[in-house]
Amino acid sequence: MASINLQASRDWQPSHTLPIIDEILAQDSGLSLTPVTAIENIVDDITSCWVDKNQLCQLMQVLRFDLAKPFEVCFDITAIDESERTCKAVHVSDFTVSYHLISYQRNVDLRIKVALGKQDKTLPSICSFWPNANWYEREVWDMFGIVFDNHPYLTRILMPNTWHGHPLLKTHPARATEMEPFSLPPLKQDEEQQALQFDPEAWGMKRQSQDNDFMFLNLGPNHPSVHGAFRIVLQMDGEEIVDCVPDIGYHHRGAEKMGERQSWHSYIPYTDRIDYLGGVMNNFPYVMAVEKLAGITVPDRAKVIRIMTAEMFRILSHLLFYGTFAQDIGALSPIFYMFVDREKLFGIIEAFTGARMHPSWFRIGGIASDLPKGWEQLVRDYVEYLPKRLDEYEKMVMQNSLLKNRTINVGAYSTKEALEWGVTGPGLRATGFSWDLRKQRPYGGYDQFDFDVPVGERGDCYDRCRVRVEEMRQSIRIIEQCLNNMPEGPYKADHPQTTPPDKARTMTDIDTLIPHFVNVSWGPVIPAGEVSVAVEATKGIMAYHLISDGSTMSYRTRIRTPSFPHLQMLPVISRGQMVADLIATLGSVDYVMADVDR
Amino acid sequence: MSSALWQLVEITIIISLLIPIAAMLVWVERRLIGIWQDRLGPNRVGPFGILQSFADLLKILGKEDWIPPFSERLVFTIAPVIGAVSVLMSFAVIPFSPTIGVSNLNIGLLFFLAMASLAVYSVVLAGWASNSKYALLGGMRAAAQTVSYEVFMGISVMGVVILSGTFNLREIVLAQADGWFIQSQFVGFVVFLIAGIAESHRLPFDLPEAETELTAGFHTEYSGLKFALFFLGEYLGVTLISAMSVVLFFGGWQMPEPINTWLPPLVWFILKVMLLVVFFILLRTSLPRPRFDQLMAFGWKFMLPLALLNLLVTAALRLMGVL
Numbered sequence: 009m010a011s012i013n014l015q016a017s018r019d020w021q022p023s024h025t026l027p028i029i030d031e032i033l034a035q036d037s038g039l040s041l042t043p044v045t046a047i048e049n050i051v052d053d054i055t056s057c058w059v060d061k062n063q064l065c066q067l068m069q070v071l072r073f074d075l076a077k078p079f080e081v082c083f084d085i086t087a088i089d090e091s092e093r094t095c096k097a098v099h100v101s102d103f104t105v106s107y108h109l110i111s112y113q114r115n116v117d118l119r120i121k122v123a124l125g126k127q128d129k130t131l132p133s134i135c136s137f138w139p140n141a142n143w144y145e146r147e148v149w150d151m152f153g154i155v156f157d158n159h160p161y162l163t164r165i166l167m168p169n170t171w172h173g174h175p176l177l178k179t180h181p182a183r184a185t186e187m188e189p190f191s192l193p194p195l196k197q198d199e200e201q202q203a204l205q206f207d208p209e210a211w212g213m214k215r216q217s218q219d220n221d222f223m224f225l226n227l228g229p230n231h232p233s234v235h236g237a238f239r240i241v242l243q244m245d246g247e248e249i250v251d252c253v254p255d256i257g258y259h260h261r262g263a264e265k266m267g268e269r270q271s272w273h274s275y276i277p278y279t280d281r282i283d284y285l286g287g288v289m290n291n292f293p294y295v296m297a298v299e300k301l302a303g304i305t306v307p308d309r310a311k312v313i314r315i316m317t318a319e320m321f322r323i324l325s326h327l328l329f330y331g332t333f334a335q336d337i338g339a340l341s342p343i344f345y346m347f348v349d350r351e352k353l354f355g356i357i358e359a360f361t362g363a364r365m366h367p368s369w370f371r372i373g374g375i376a377s378d379l380p381k382g383w384e385q386l387v388r389d390y391v392e393y394l395p396k397r398l399d400e401y402e403k404m405v406m407q408n409s410l411l412k413n414r415t416i417n418v419g420a421y422s423t424k425e426a427l428e429w430g431v432t433g434p435g436l437r438a439t440g441f442s443w444d445l446r447k448q449r450p451y452g453g454y455d456q457f458d459f460d461v462p463v464g465e466r467g468d469c470y471d472r473c474r475v476r477v478e479e480m481r482q483s484i485r486i487i488e489q490c491l492n493n494m495p496e497g498p499y500k501a502d503h504p505q506t507t508p509p510d511k512a513r514t515m516t517d518i519d520t521l522i523p524h525f526v527n528v529s530w531g532p533v534i535p536a537g538e539v540s541v542a543v544e545a546t547k548g549i550m551a552y553h554l555i556s557d558g559s560t561m562s563y564r565t566r567i568r569t570p571s572f573p574h575l576q577m578l579p580v581i582s583r584g585q586m587v588a589d590l591i592a593t594l595g596s597v598d599y600v601m602a603d604v605d606r
Numbered sequence: 607m608s609s610a611l612w613q614l615v616e617i618t619i620i621i622s623l624l625i626p627i628a629a630m631l632v633w634v635e636r637r638l639i640g641i642w643q644d645r646l647g648p649n650r651v652g653p654f655g656i657l658q659s660f661a662d663l664l665k666i667l668g669k670e671d672w673i674p675p676f677s678e679r680l681v682f683t684i685a686p687v688i689g690a691v692s693v694l695m696s697f698a699v700i701p702f703s704p705t706i707g708v709s710n711l712n713i714g715l716l717f718f719l720a721m722a723s724l725a726v727y728s729v730v731l732a733g734w735a736s737n738s739k740y741a742l743l744g745g746m747r748a749a750a751q752t753v754s755y756e757v758f759m760g761i762s763v764m765g766v767v768i769l770s771g772t773f774n775l776r777e778i779v780l781a782q783a784d785g786w787f788i789q790s791q792f793v794g795f796v797v798f799l800i801a802g803i804a805e806s807h808r809l810p811f812d813l814p815e816a817e818t819e820l821t822a823g824f825h826t827e828y829s830g831l832k833f834a835l836f837f838l839g840e841y842l843g844v845t846l847i848s849a850m851s852v853v854l855f856f857g858g859w860q861m862p863e864p865i866n867t868w869l870p871p872l873v874w875f876i877l878k879v880m881l882l883v884v885f886f887i888l889l890r891t892s893l894p895r896p897r898f899d900q901l902m903a904f905g906w907k908f909m910l911p912l913a914l915l916n917l918l919v920t921a922a923l924r925l926m927g928v929l
Contacts, residue, residue, distance in 0.1 A: 225739050231821060247743065247898060338809060338895025344643035410810065410894045587743070588897045591819050 028055050028118060035070045039063055044121075045097045049537030051300050054108070056119035058099045064122055065132050071109060071118070072137040079109040079118060080427045082138035084568040085145060086553065087152045089178045091126075094557055095536040102126040103154060107134070108540065108553070108568070112427070112441075115448055119540070124154065133159040140430040143576045151176035151264075161211070166257040166605055169203040175265055182262075182269050206241045211253055213243050222250060225587075229258045233336055233591045236601030240578065242587070249585050254578050259605040267565025271531025272298050273372060273507040275562070279552075280366035282567055283603040285328055286546045287321040287357070288314070291370035293552045296452060297541040298372050301534045301556050304503045308495040310374040311453035316387075316490035317369065318543075319483040320357060323394070324350055325546035326476045326483075329598045333473055334405045336595035337414050342405050349397055356386045372532065373506025378499045384491060391488050398480060406477065412470060419581050419593030420468035429580065430573035433548025434475045435597060439467030445544035452543075457486050469596035476598070505532040531560040540566075547571055547598055567606055571599035617698075617708055624697060628841040629659040635841075635887045642891045669830035674736065677827060681735035686828065686835035689728030693842040696721040700849050701776040703859045703872040714775035715767065718850060719760050722805055726752035728839065729807070729814055733824040744823025747898055748814035751804055754905045755811075758913040759801035765794040765920040766854050769929060779858030786857040790929055793916040795855040797909055802847035804905075806840060808886060810893040813901060848882035849875075 029041055042058040050056050059067050071079045088104040090096065101123040109118045122131060133156040134141045145156040146165040153174040156162055164171060173180050181187050192200075206224060208215055216222060228239040237258035243251040263282060267275055279290040292314060299306060306314075327350050331343030354364045359380055361367035369376050405411060421431075423439040436443060444461040446454040462478030464471025500506050507527040513520040526532075536558035542551035548570025557563035574597050582590050633648065633656060640647020649655040673679055699714035701707040711717055726748060733745015767773060769790065770781035778787075788795055804811040815823030822828075825836045852858060856878050859871035866874070896904065923929045 223739060225743075233819065247746075334894065338812075339893065340639070340809070341643050341891045344645060348644055408894060410896055413900055414894065414897055586897060586899065588819050588895075 028114075028116060029057060031075065032067070032070055035074045036066060039067055039070070041067075042099060045099075047095055047536075048097045049095075049535070050119075050539070051537050052539045052541065054117040054119045054540060056121060058121045058123065061122050061124065061131055064120075065134070067120065068107075068134050068137045071120075075111075077111055077113040079111040081110040081112065081430055082107070082134070082141050082144070083110045083117070083430065083549075084108040084551065084553070084566070085134075085141060085148060086566045086568075087148045087154055087176075088555060088564045089152060089176060092178045092557075093563060099123050103129065103152060105131060105148065105154060106553075108551075112443055129153060130155045130157055132157050133162075135160060138430070139428055140573045140576055143572065150174065153177070164257075166260040168200070168257070170200055175262060180265075182265050206253070208243065213251060213253075217245065220245065227590075229255075233594060235332065235594065235599065238575070238599075238601050238604070240590075242590070244587070247586050247588075249582050249587065249590060252579050252582050252590075254575050256572075256575060256601070256604050259601040261602075261606065263606040264565050264567060267562045269561060271560050272534050272562065273527065273531050275565070276370065276372075277366065277368040279567075280368050281602060282569060282606060283325075283545060283547060283550065283571070283600050284365065285321075285325040285600055286550075286603075287324065287365055288317045288361075288367055288369050289321045289325075289543070289545050290550070291368065292318055292452065293541045293543045293545075293550055294554075295370045295372055296543070297539045297552045297554045298534060299501075300539045300541060301537050301554060302372070302503070302505045302532070303535075304373045304501045304505060306374055306452075306501050307498045308453070309378075309497045310499045310501070312490050312494055313375055313379060313499065314370060315453055315457070316487055317357070317360065317367075319486045319490075320353055322483045322546050323480050324353055324357075325598075326480045327353075329476055329595075330401065330405065330473065330480075333469075333592075333595040333598075334411065336591050337411050339405065339408070339411065342401060345397070345401070345404075349394060352393070353390060356383075356390060359383065359386060371500065371507060373503050373509075374498070374500030379494075384494075387487060387491050391484050391491065394484055395481065398477065402477070406474065414588070415469035415473065415592055415596065417466065418469045418589050419585070419596060420466050421577070421581050422467060425577070425580065426467065429577035431548070431577065432570050432573075433544065433546075434472055434479065435548065435574060437461065438464035438471035438475045440465050445542060445549055451541070457489050459483075459485050469592050472596040472598070505534070507532050533558065533560055534562075542568075545570060547600065547603060548574065550603075569603045569606065571597075571601075571603040574599050575604055613708065616706070620697060620702075620706075620708060621694065624694070624842065624845070625838065628838055628845060629663060630656075631841045631844065631883065632662070632837070633658045634883075635890075638884065638887050639891050642888070663834070666830060666834045671830050671832070674738075674827050676737045678735040678737065681731050682827075683832070685728050685732035685735060686825075686832045686839070687728075688731065689725055689839035690835045690842065692721045692724040692728065693839050693846055696846050697842075697849075699775050700846075700853060701779055701858060702875055703870070706872060707776060710774065710776050713773045715763060715773045715778070715854075718775075719756070719763075722759070723752075723756055725805070725839070725843070726756075728836075729824050732828070732836070733814075736824070736827040738827050740820045740822070740826045741824050744814045744820050744826070747820075748807065748824055750898075751807075751811065751813060751901065751905075754902060755801045755804040755909075758797055758905070758910045759805065761910070761913040761917055762794045762797035762801060763854055764917050765791045768917075768920050768924050775853050779853055779860060782857040783860060786855060788855040790923075791855060791916070791920070793912060794920070795851065797913045797916065798854065799847070799851060800909060802851065803886065803889065804901075806843035806847055808840070808844065809890040810895050811901065812895065813898055844883055844886050845879065848879045848886065851882055852878040 033039060044050055044056045085107050090100050090102055090104055103124040105122045105124060107120040131154060133145055143165060145159055146162060148154050149156060149162050150164045150167050151174055208224060223244045225242040225244055227242055228234040229237040239255040241253045241255060242249050263278055266278055276291055279294045280287060282290045327346045331346035334342040357367060358364050361369040423441040426436045426439050440463050442461050442463045447461050459482045462475050464475050500510050504523045509520050509524045514524045534556045536556050538555045540551055540553040542549050550570055551568040553566035554562055555564040581593055637647040648658040651657040651661045673682055696718050698708040699711050699717050729748035730745045733741045766778060766787050769787060770778045772778060807814050825833060828836060852875060859875040861874050
């Protein structure tokens with residue numbers, strides 16, 4: 009059985025000393041934690057262990073509250089349908105639920121796995137430990153039909169309420185052609201519309217207070233300021249928001265399900281469209297995860313090019329944020345100036361990759377092509393151009409007193425709240441908590457770069473914008489360093505699973521031609537294993553959790569996106585706001601619905 | 607008899623010129639904003655896109671005249687008419703030149719203020735009759751905003767009344783032969799202009815129709831010709847406020863010697879009005895929108911005392927004979 013993992017790189021062996029496990033057991037000796045086995049081949053550095061479902065709450069209590077430096081963030085909860093798994097560890101039953109926790113104080117991650125049988129698909133809810141577990145558990149129920157006891161409101165979250173079945177089960181069809189042809193007779197249409205009616209009682213909301221009736225306003229899914237197909241139902245007293253219910257799922261495209269029927273290589277373009285403003289930033293965690301599974305080491309030139317283009321997309325995304333944020337406050341002009349800047353940068357991206365917003369340019373083991381001739385001049389012009397423009401915007405937007413009045417101390421949350429709700433990225437740093445994955449756990453070569461992590465103070469709308477503006481300047485610094493220190497050498501790894509391999513060699517070398525043929529026609533066979541790779545994406549921490557069963561396709565692709573938890577905490581920050589404040593808050597959160605719904 | 611006939615002809619000419627001018631303003635605004643925002647704006651229809659408004663008008667005439675089934679039909683239909691008519695009525699008292707002007711009403715200024723107050727009915731009724739939540743919120747905002755801002759709009763022009771000693775707009779213009787009132791009534795002008803922007807619901811005071819918050823506010827449910835009437839009303843309103851500012855503070859058609867002889871008085875008047883209109887447009891491109899409570903606080907806590915103070919100082923200086 010161990011032979012399956014022969015191709016796995018020696019570099020990525022899990023460490024065998026697990027001090028955190030000992031610490032947990034010291035707190036509560038009644039717990040029985042089973043370490044993961046070699047067959048699972050977990051190639052990331054995250055300590056993982058199995059726990060019996062009856063001990064889950066007991067363990068979570070220790071992790072969240074009893075430990076000296078507790079795990080304050082519930083990073084992700086997901087499940088795996090193990091029914092078709094061939095490389096199965098002994099603990100694995102029909103389903104696995106995987107909890108990914110982070111302790112910022114320790115800078116350590118922890119993965120807790122729970123095995124579930126087909127007969128008893130229930131688990132205790134952990135919403136009482138981490139409030140943001142709420143949506144993750146709803147998603148797991150929606151996708152796998154796993155019931156969480158004592159969950160406050162376990163309903164569908166991504167799929168419509170009228171949906172039958174649980175899409176991420178292996179038995180659920182993946183393509184429309186495997187299902188009945190779609191039709192929408194009038195009766196069904198009425199039913200669907202009825203299902204979208206908001207029922208305040210179901211959410212425990214009152215229809216009136218002592219003095220007056222509340223108004224329930226349906227903001228979205230088509231509204232100029234919700235930035236995509238996002239619906240938020242507001243319970244209002246006059247113009248003041250009493251409570252709100254975000255409703256997501258209108259942009260769900262089944263990206264995780266698609267991962268299970270695309271080859272490792274051909275899934276790359278799908279990742280571009282997760283955070284559709286992030287471009288290659290989305291490719292980054294995915295290809296790094298596949299490379300870890302395959303044991304590929306990427307050459308330096310590819311690393312630097314990746315970082316340079318990823319930072320360019322950070323600028324592109326932040327510029328759009330900057331403009332739309334100002335527009336949400338009512339300033340009509342800044343966005344047009346910023347679109348000009350974006351257009352110039354897209355021109356450079358186009359020269360590099362041939363595409364603009366979704367280049368799908370990273371490859372397993374490197375990048376698709378080397379930089380074009382004369383790229384230095386393009387990039388140098390831009391890094392000289394943008395800071396001057398940012399200075400102008402500073403006066404136009406950030407120093408505008410009307411904008412300041414609208415955003416300072418509006419939509420504020422504390423660091424504690426941010427951690428509780430799983431907020432990452434600029435939204436977390438705006439509260440004054442300096443945590444940037446590029447600094448704390450440098451990946452892909454970021455340790456070689458010199459840059460600062462901007463932080464805010466109040467965690468309000470203004471600070472969230474301020475942090476992003478400063479990040480653009482830092483990104484320019486990084487791009488400038490890439491420009492001045494671009495290493496020579498290959499842009500693809502010399503590894504049989506680099507897809508596609510270096511074309512020049514396939515013309516002369518039969519040993520390269522064969523993997524080229526196989527990898528391009530079937531796709532590369534990635535060794536069985538499990539990995540989770542996170543990057544500091546444009547909107548927060550984005551992670552790809554891949555499970556390979558030793559095939560040409562992923563067994564399970566889990567995409568943990570930053571916008572998902574950000575939207576979840578909206579009710580917390582919007583209570584007591586005016587409608588106009590909510591619009592400012594929505595703008596400052598900077599989410600992309602494709603990133604939320606996947 | 608002939609004078610009444612002449613007046614009728616005059617009214618027809620003025621209206622038939624005003625409405626195309628308001629329509630052209632849409633094009634002027636879009637082109638100007640385009641230029642200020644580093645883009646072209648509409649430049650396809652006719653030379654420089656000058657016929658864009660007519661193309662838009664034709665398109666909007668071809669739209670289905672749809673009344674939402676959940677709305678209050680009669681009020682829903684009347685509301686945009688009230689808006690356009692009340693603004694057009696105000697033009698009756700504007701003296702365009704020494705000879706042109708529909709009515710030489712001796713309470714012209716009060717008539718203008720009354721019409722401005724009537725205009726709010728259009729917005730409030732539209733918001734209410736639409737029976738839609740966004741429209742209702744927009745209507746509520748409009749009611750509160752207009753009611754508060756017209757208070758000090760009225761007070762701000764009283765300085766001018768003190769100086770000229772009349773409510774007749776033509777006499778106010780004539781009273782500025784020696785010097786425009788802007789010199790002594792600068793504060794009054796600023797207050798009047800801000801209130802005017804608020805009355806015509808233009809950015810930064812476009813809260814009743816704040817697109818990013820209330821989709822289209824009070825006219826969310828409107829389409830076709832009725833929407834066009836609202837649109838027309840807004841641009842007529844901009845022209846009206848500019849014209850009133852010119853009459854009250856910039857000497858109307860009058861210009862100092864010797865440049866007054868260069869162009870006919872009517873042209874001077876139009877030029878001044880256009881300059882102010884462009885200023886309105888520039889404001890729209892450059893400012894964000896305050897929040898509703900901030901707008902109200904700004905009105906009551908800052909603008910009202912300022913207007914009162916201006917009135918007080920003007921009155922005192924007048925009594926002392928300084929002005």
